[in-house]
Amino acid sequence: MKKDKKILAKGVEAIVFGALEAECKCYFGYPITPQNDIPELMSRELPKRGGVFLQAESELAAINMILGACATGARAMTSSSSPGISLMCESFSYLAALEFPAVVVNVMRGGPGLGGIETSQGDYFQATKGSGHGDFRFLVLAPSNAQEAYELTAKAFELAEKYRNPVMVLLDAILGQMKEPLVLKKLKIKKYPPETWALTGAKGRNSRFFRSLFLDAEELKQHNLKLMKKYQSMQKEIRYEAKIEEGDMVLVVAFGSMARLANEAIEDLRNKGYQVGYFRPITLYPFPYKPLKEIVTQAKKPLKILVPEQNCGQMVEDVKLAVEGKAEVISLPYPPSVVPFPEDLKKEIKKCLNLSKSRKV
Amino acid sequence: MRLELIIAGFGGQGVLFTGNLIAQASMLADYHVTYLPVYGPEMRGGTCNCTVVISKKTIASPLVLNPSFLIILNLPSFLKFLPRLKNKGKAIINSDLVKPEEIDNLEVLQKKHKLYFVPVNSLAESLGKPMLANICALGAFYKISKIFSKQNFEEALKYMLGESKAHLIEPNLKAFELGSKYIEEHYQIR
Amino acid sequence: MSKPFQVPKSLKKNPFHYCPGCQHGVAHRLVCEVIDELGIQDKSLAISSIGCSVFLYFYIDVDMTEAPHGRACAAATGAKRARPDLMVFTYQGDGDFAAIGFNESFQAAARGEKITSIMINNNIYGMTGGQASPTTLPGQKTTTTPAGRDPETFGYPPKIAEILATLEGVAYSARVALNSPKRIVEAKKAIKNAFLAQIKNLGFGFVEILSTCPINWKMDPVSAVKAVDKVIEYFPLGIFKDKVTPFLKNLK
Known part of the structure; x- marks a missing residue:
């Protein structure tokens, strides 16, 4: 071939x-x-x-x-x-x-x-x-x-x-x-x-209008x-990509190039033992409300959801609709032209994880 | 294996072409690559840079804060990007425009990183092709990084230049050789 | 014995919704007669526009789609480029063609798109209730020029048929009226030539048809028909560009 x-x-x-x-x-x-x-x-x-x-x-x-x-x-x-x-x-x-x-x-x-x-x-x-x-x-x-x-x-x-x-x-x-x-x-x-x-x-047929x-x-x-x-x-037609493991405490939801930066950040953190998951909607309409909600409801520990976007917070509204108040959703806005490095996202995720831990205690 | 490269210099020094060529040659050598140009206003006259990530594994982020490799073609780029180079990172520096003797903390930097000073402008001028300084730097990169073969480079070059610029292949190959040879003669590469 | 006068085959049997004295009906009929005579009913694609003639699809029996206000010539361009074998025409008012959509109309004409455009010019926005249109006459009263159109503030009405005639891509451009039998016969000839410009691949075919709007002109139908003569004083009838007739002559 x-x-x-x-x-x-x-x-x-x-x-x-x-x-x-x-x-x-x-x-x-x-x-x-x-x-x-x-x-x-x-x-x-x-x-x-x-x-x-x-x-x-x-x-x-x-x-x-x-x-x-x-x-x-x-x-x-x-x-x-x-x-x-x-x-x-x-x-x-x-x-x-x-x-x-x-x-x-x-x-x-x-x-x-x-x-x-x-x-x-x-x-x-x-x-x-x-x-x-x-x-x-x-x-x-x-x-x-x-x-x-x-x-x-x-x-x-x-x-x-x-x-x-x-x-x-x-x-x-x-x-x-x-x-x-x-x-x-x-x-x-x-x-x-x-x-x-x-x-x-x-x-050979009637006209159409x-x-x-x-x-x-x-x-x-x-x-x-x-x-x-x-x-x-x-x-x-809903499509998405998810990397979720039992025990994840933070879930990063992002699309497009921001999802790549997020993916890099969570892979690195996972290698270091942090419990972080990743969810990327591929269809933005229809938005994958149901799969996202299932992740939240099936999570063993309360999930925190981080939504980094190259805007002032738009998709975060759909994420909130999806989780129906069952998880805390945090917007990470990066206005146009400000693109974070994966390192910046790692810091934000860690901040989130620390908050989760302290709450547990 | 994973290498994160930032190439930086003046607009017009062929920064983007070099990055593209390295990405193309690395792809031919069966690596995953991403090539991200900084485009727009920065292109015109000012400094220009691009990021190339080369890896055996899938690459998530095309953006890199701390590169493991730098190709620095002018002084403003040296000042901007050298502080971002990873510990034990490598840098090819155009010594015609960034003179080692004028760098204050050269010894400190050399302890932290591996710096290769290559007079790429002079090398290109010796060929009578001052425009090919970037390709001399690329030759040096080839020798140091050992990511792609000479054949990969040649194939990438032919692809990038296309038929209309086929006459430029020969001088480009010469410039590549010069850069590569300069490293061979002046630095020990394991 | 042949019947001298029939309903055109491509005219649907739906009663017109137009107001008494409106000449859309006459114009529709002429277009249908031309379609029948040229034998293009089964390969026509019409673009209806926004305005009173938006319901064109209830009357003309060819494949048809609506386009957003003013964009008929752009839509026609896309259709014709995708299917050069179809005969694509637009049917628009003066507001649609010459105000909100003038750029699309002008550019399609300049490109010499092989399409046909019929512009009904009644000097007013009929459907929305009688506001001033680009072709409202100087001094003409409308609901947005209550004291009459003052060119000092409202500018002058553009003569579209003459403007398009200056464009290289235009193969046929004429202005006709429908307020006498003779003029109706001439109008039909012009419409036919505007279609032939497309059929013979010569370029953009255009006819501006002066029409009435008795309701918004605040006239009875008979006075409105007579008033078109006043309109003709500003918008002279004529053929301003014709590559079709010489082309057909050369064929003979």
Whole structure:
């Protein structure tokens, strides 16, 4: 068997290769740092494969080009960074309402406003709590290394089609810009034939239309209930990674690049005999509430939960919802541009452990 | 085996290219690697650095507070990063821009760390290619770290330069040799 | 014996929801007649916009999706790029096309997207209750220009058909009206050419249709139709760009 090609790739490059592996056909985007490698690489790679690359005049246009392309059932993707994503939020609401399978990549940078171009996880709320108007949800995937960025981006196209719902791949600038080995594995990405639903020209069938306007109250209610049911059914897509041992006294919950720093810290502490666990949500929506709650309720000793994030404390709210008051949850906010070293996290974890011990006595 | 490397110098000294090349060559030698550039405003004119972690095991954090290895190409980077070097850590220092005789506490530092002073600018100039000082430093790194083979380096170099810059392979290999030879001649490597 | 006058095949049998005297119905019918004559009903993809014509999908029997307010030309671009074999058109009002969505409209036209855009210009925001639109005439009273549009404070209405005609990517640009049978016949010709610009791969096809809004103009339907002549004084009818006719001539 031929060995899969291994390359050294940035997270953003891994995303492009993942999209190409899923046979993404259209890319529309507008330049913004720190994700420009995505449109640049797409502009070289997509035309070679008979795909479409177009640099839009704005993020507003880009996301609506996606809307048009998705309406025809084509696999289409856009990417941007925080301020550009904000511009797209209106159309996210439409994409969800119209049930179009778009894939959106956000390589987060610091905010609010123009913020900075340093790494950040400041768009957690935006990604998971709606972003646009009305009741809708994105399925949000948060990789923490290049390989995962590749595989999850490819998977995003399948999930988008499976649920006919927009899917976001959310990563921070560290993951986007760092390089690590990436194995360009062949992936099995399921296809859902667009002929059954998309706008392909009404040949030999009745014409179809998609709308999000329901002036009739009952119709609007039914539309919302239908969407709500769909979001509930997405619960089976929950993904997470956990390293838990009996007797752990502190659990660190983190996602994206922060999870890597946390992982390094807890591995080191475990080697030194400390009882520390680790939990990384991979789907941010649906958030792994249930698995996290189970960890807390099944713990032999009372757990303290530390939530380091590259923002001022956002995911911590979901962690609190998950544990339902059964564990103390401590937020460790690192505002944009301030990235802790694993050593800093170790100090915080130790502080937490000492507090646990003293309480026991 | 695990090595945490920070490479630092002026923007334009090829800091990021060097880091990328080391990561690429180490990957070819079957190591896990991460390469994290510091990008953005720091790129333009000021100091520039990148972090490369090389390990036999999976690497969690690409960020390193206390590296075990440094490649220092200018004085501001020496002042910024040497205090962060681990005990018994190693550093390749561009002795054209950081003169050993001008370092106040040289003896103290040499007790704590293993310092390799390599005049990479002069070496590159002797080739008539002053731009290749970074590759001279990379040659020195190869000799000291023994992570990847010369073949790994050559393959990585060809990959990174691509076809359009294939004519640069030869001078790069020469610069690499010079750096490597300098270590061989001036330092004892076990 | 052939029937001289029929309901177009691509016009759905739903009664229009439009107000008495509104000319959307006439414009819809013309678009459908053109679709039928060109035989493109089963390969069309329409983008409906936000405004009174948002319900386009209840009337025109082709594959269709809504786009957010102003973004119809961007959505059409995406659809056409993904499926160049489809005939993609937008149907927008003057607010959608020329105010909130002007950049998307302008850029798609400048790129020479092979799409067709129909802009209904009734000089007002009809659906939201008669506020001033970009093409509200100087002196025209609306709910947000109660003393009449004063160009000193509200600026001048842009002449979209002429503006687009200056763009290299535009293959056809015309302004037509629907307030006389002759003009209706001309309007249909213009719509057909705007579609042919796409079918023949020549570039962006555009028609600006001057239309009425009796309710918000505060007129009865007959006076509104007559009032369009006043509108024409500011917005002259004409074909401002036509690469289609010479192209078809050369084919012969």
